[in-house]
Amino acid sequence: MAQYSIPLRYRKMENLHIVFWLLKDIGWCLIWKPLGLVMIFPTLLIAILIAYNTRQLVSELCHNLAIAFWISANSYWMISEFLHFDELIVFAGVTYKHLALIPFLLGLFCLVYYYIWWKPRHPDSLETM
Numbered sequence: 001m002a003q004y005s006i007p008l009r010y011r012k013m014e015n016l017h018i019v020f021w022l023l024k025d026i027g028w029c030l031i032w033k034p035l036g037l038v039m040i041f042p043t044l045l046i047a048i049l050i051a052y053n054t055r056q057l058v059s060e061l062c063h064n065l066a067i068a069f070w071i072s073a074n075s076y077w078m079i080s081e082f083l084h085f086d087e088l089i090v091f092a093g094v095t096y097k098h099l100a101l102i103p104f105l106l107g108l109f110c111l112v113y114y115y116i117w118w119k120p121r122h123p124d125s126l127e128t129m
Contacts, residue, residue: 010053013046063111077097
């Protein structure tokens with residue numbers, strides 16, 4: 001049976017990424033603006049690095065891009081709440097908070113592409129999850 005293993009340095013990076021992500025969301029939850037805002041940068045940077053480092057494996061790349069888009073959407077939403085423009089109307093009942101749907105949907109598109117398009121066309125690929 002084929003096995004996918006994650007290099008130790010990537011695993012350490014992923015584990016640190018989780019710490020930063022939790023700190024960001026704790027800052028958001030407790031309305032500690034400096035913590036939440038500062039933690040956006042390492043959280044998003046590591047998400048992008050993980051996606052870049054897994055670019056050879058379509059399954060990993062698609063999932064890791066979805067995570068990077070998720071963090072982007074989540075961070076934008078947090079910023080909109082911190083700066084109190086989340087409920088302002090952009091147009092036709094759409095608020096600035098709703099604009100977070102753009103990166104959320106981009107992340108979903110990555111997963112739809114993988115599961116609906118790529119995976120069915122490569123059923124025997126070792127990288128197919």
